[in-house]
Amino acid sequence: MPPARLLDVSRLASRAGQVATGVELAYLRALTADGATPVFGLCRTALGFVLLDRFGLxxxxxxxSTRDFPKPDILSRLNRRLSGPARLGQSFVRRQAVARSTRGRLKRLLRRMPAGFTYLNVGHxxxxxxxxxxxKAQPDARIAVLIHDTIPLDWPDMQRPGTVAQFKARLAVAxxxxxxxxxxxxxxxxxVRRTMAGTVPPIVVAHLGVDMPRPAEEEVLIGLMPLRPYFVMLGTIEPRKNHALLLDIWENWGPGAPELLICGGRGWGNADVFARLDAGVPHVKEVANLTDRAIAALLSGSKGLLFPSFAEGFGLPPLEAAALGVPVICADLAACRELLGDWAVYVNAQDRYSWTKEITRLMQTTPQDREGSLVPPDWSAHFRTALAGF
Structure with missing residues (x-):
């Protein structure tokens, strides 16, 4: 029998009851679908650690999938430090646990694992x-860590308070x-090689899979889809995503401006952008809490996706748009060039004149001008590479 895998689900459990896709859930589904390899889950809770078996995962x-979590238990309800989703998630894993331990007895808890298991941490x-x-105290146990990017260290001024030191510590542990x-x-x-000082553990590169939902029917989008030509910007409204550039362009556009749909929740450290959105920018509309199907439909009907981000380790929104055959104007980033190739038009993230020029050019195109779509990476290829020998 292949060595067992132990997936850390602490971050995933902290988001119980919310819409969750992402890497952790993809790993959970892939590992539990592999009937040939024993799989377990580890979750840190306020009271210690919980071990799940395949059935618990x-x-x-x-x-x-159903967003149906039972009410939190009394232990979680009494802990005022926990968020609502964390109360749901920690209560859920405790009910599903095959074993538990206090924080100081984790080593003893892990003795229940088969020898030679791999601990997978993809959520940090x-x-x-x-x-x-x-x-590492367990016989022949190994550790695999997924790192998305080094942005907290490369762009420290654009991070939440405490994020930089926390990320630096986690990178040192990895x-x-x-x-x-x-x-x-x-x-x-x-x-990662540039940021890590000294010897770097073996690295494998595995592009994330892109799950493409079927676009929602037009009836679902009544009141959302503009009647005039429009562009989409997709992602959390945070400084790194560079929403300010597009707001500058739209504020100075004048008559004949297309619509701009900003799809994503508000993040942090972006008070100026939030104030401008609250005051209103002509032909700019902010929409949040959309389903994946609604976003796919809005992208499909748009003139293109605009992605002026300052930094990315992967860049999912441009890939999603390209997979739908939607044109992309993208910041000139190494990760985006690697994944999108010639599909996107690349523009310096601070060159407002060139962005305006390319957006104006794209306005003149028609659906007939589009040629096919980009085939995105898939999860099966990711797991073949990421887990080979592990």
Missing amino acids: LALGQAF SNLTAPICRAV RKFADRIICTSDACASD
Whole structure:
């Protein structure tokens, strides 16, 4: 029998009851679908650690699919430090647990795992030295860590308070304990090698899979889809995504401007952009909490996706648009060039004149001018590379 895998689901459990796609859920589904390899889950809770078996992980995945989590138990309800989703998630995993331990007895809990297991941390929430030491204390146990990017260190002024130090500490743990680092692009791998001082663990590059939902029917989008030509910007409204550039362009456009749909929730450190959106920018509309199908439909009907981000380790929105055959104007980033090739038009993220020029050019195109679509990476290829030998 192949060695067992232990997936850390701490970050995933902290988002219980919310719409969750992402890497952690993709790993959970792939590992539980592999009937040939034993799989377990590890979750850190306010009371210690919880160990799940395959059935517990399947139940967690099903709960995310239906967004049907039972009410939190009394232990979670009494803990005022926990968010609402964390209360739901921690209560759920405790109910599904095959074993539990206090924080100081994790090493003992992990003795229940088969020898030679691999601990997979793809969400970073539990990536600490004590946990890695407890894993390494088990016979022939290995650790694989997925790193999306090094943006917190490269763009510290655009991060939430405390994020930079936290990320630096986690990167140091990965460098010291990981037997494999999984990077989402060659550009990300290059950044990891540059950022890590000294010897770097073996790195594999595995592009993330892109799940393409079927676009929602037009009836669902009544009131959302503009009647005039429009563009879409997709992603959390945070400084790194460079929404300010497009707001500058639209504020100075004048008559004949297309519509701009800003799809994404408000993030952090972006008070100026939030104030401008609240005051109103001509022909700019902010929409949030859309389903994946609604976003796919809005992208399909648009003139194109605009992606002026300052930094990316992968860049999912441009790939999603290209997979739908939608034109993309993109910041000139190494990761985007790696994944999109000649599909996108690349523009310096600070060159407002060139962005205006390319957006105006794209306005003149018709659906008949589009040629096919880009075939995006898939999850099966990701897991073949990321988990080979692990």
